[in-house]
Amino acid sequence: MANDQALAALRPRLFRLAYRMLGLRQEAEDAVQEAFLRWHARQPEDVRSMEAWLVTVLSRLCVDRLRALQVEREAYIGPWLPEPLVAMEPPADQATELASELSMALLLVLQRLSAEERVGFLMHDVFDCAYADIATALGKSEAACRQLVHRARERVGRDKPRFEVSEAAHQRLVQQYVQAVQARDAGRIAELLAPEAVYLSDGGGKVGASRRPIIGARRIARLEIGVLGKLPPDFSIEAGRVNGRTGAIARIDGRIFAVSSFETDGARILSVMRVLNPEKLTGVDTNLARPASASALPAAARR
Known part of the structure; x- marks a missing residue:
């Protein structure tokens, strides 16, 4: 029961991570659900953090899905925009956070990164994951992941929306x-x-x-x-x-x-x-x- 409550509490944050990686609502929901199924199937006992384990697994799932979607995206007719999230007003204490995380302009910047750059950047700079976890998710060395995240951070910093607007x-x-x-x-x-x-x-x-x-x-x-x-x-x-x-x-x-x-x-x-x-x-x-x-x-x- 405690695990189920912890998973439910993590779901919104994990969904936002998957959505920022994939740009599609249903794909993000499917990836989160698959990560949860893998948790229940394995019931790992020696993990230091449920959230870190799920973020790593979810990120790996998203990388695999992005690779599968690459040909489809390349053949897409006209500009490709993320699927919009249209919802009722968020709680006041979450409104600013959601706006900064999910703005369409920022999502477009992330979409310009390679799949691995996007995942590495979000895992490290947003979820504060260790490079060892990023290496596990991407199947690369920690040194390579450090370089990858550094490149992604520079590109996001250069291309992200220029103005902080109330x-x-x-x-x-x-x-x-x-x-x-x-x-x-x-x-x-x-x-x-x-x-x-x-x-x-x-x-x-x-x-x-x-x-x-x-x-x-x-x-x-x-x-x-x-x-x-x-x-x-x-x-x-x-x-x-x-x-x-x-x-x-x-x-x-x-x-x-x-x-x-x-x-x-x-x-x-x-x-x-x-x-x-x-x-x-x-x-x-x-x-x-x-x-x-x-x-x-x-x-x-x-x-």
């Missing part, structure tokens, strides 16, 4: 963007975006989506208005919690068809990252709670 400032910008989209106001959309803002859309070749990044505030604004003109009257968009921060959820006839994440600097929106691939939206929780100050305009205001 959730209040971030939320305000995203809500203003949502309202501008609702009002079909191209000028206001462009004003909210940084001049060299970047728009990424992940359709996976299954729905209409830009297959290359769109760069520039005015180009993104024109794109948004052009897309809105093709959508049915029952389209709606509202702010919601996406990967630990305020994002946007769009629906047609009540069904979620797009989830957007944003990177901001507190004054402008630097990037819009939109998941449209329906396969990545099947697990989205539709029982959403809006941020406290979010509001959706009435249908009349969207016409």
Whole structure:
């Protein structure tokens, strides 16, 4: 019973580790479940830490899965974005931690690392694992793992989001963007975006989506208005919690068809990252709670 309670307490943190490695919710849940099954099957008694053992096993499972997914990722049509995590408001004491761990912008930085670099970096710098455990997970020497983690740390430091932005400032910008989209106001959309803002859309070749990044505030604004003109009257968009921060959820006839994440600097929106691939939206929780100050305009205001 004590072991079961300890495993249940570890599950959320292990899921976040697997999700950051794989970028897919169901794959992460499957990897965590497999790690738990291996724990129960072996019931190791001489381990110094249940968490360290599970992290090592989970990391090895994720490396194997990433290798299997490599060909699929290379053939993916258009930009590849992680599957969004859309959820109700997290507890106040976890909100900041989740936002820093799970932001889409940071996940994209991690995805640029090799599978082994990503796993080594997360194990060492996030979970404080010993190099011996990393070596076990990766099947490499400790010296090689030290070099690997060092390279990964340098790349993450160079490419990670440049600004530390409060959730209040971030939320305000995203809500203003949502309202501008609702009002079909191209000028206001462009004003909210940084001049060299970047728009990424992940359709996976299954729905209409830009297959290359769109760069520039005015180009993104024109794109948004052009897309809105093709959508049915029952389209709606509202702010919601996406990967630990305020994002946007769009629906047609009540069904979620797009989830957007944003990177901001507190004054402008630097990037819009939109998941449209329906396969990545099947697990989205539709029982959403809006941020406290979010509001959706009435249908009349969207016409």
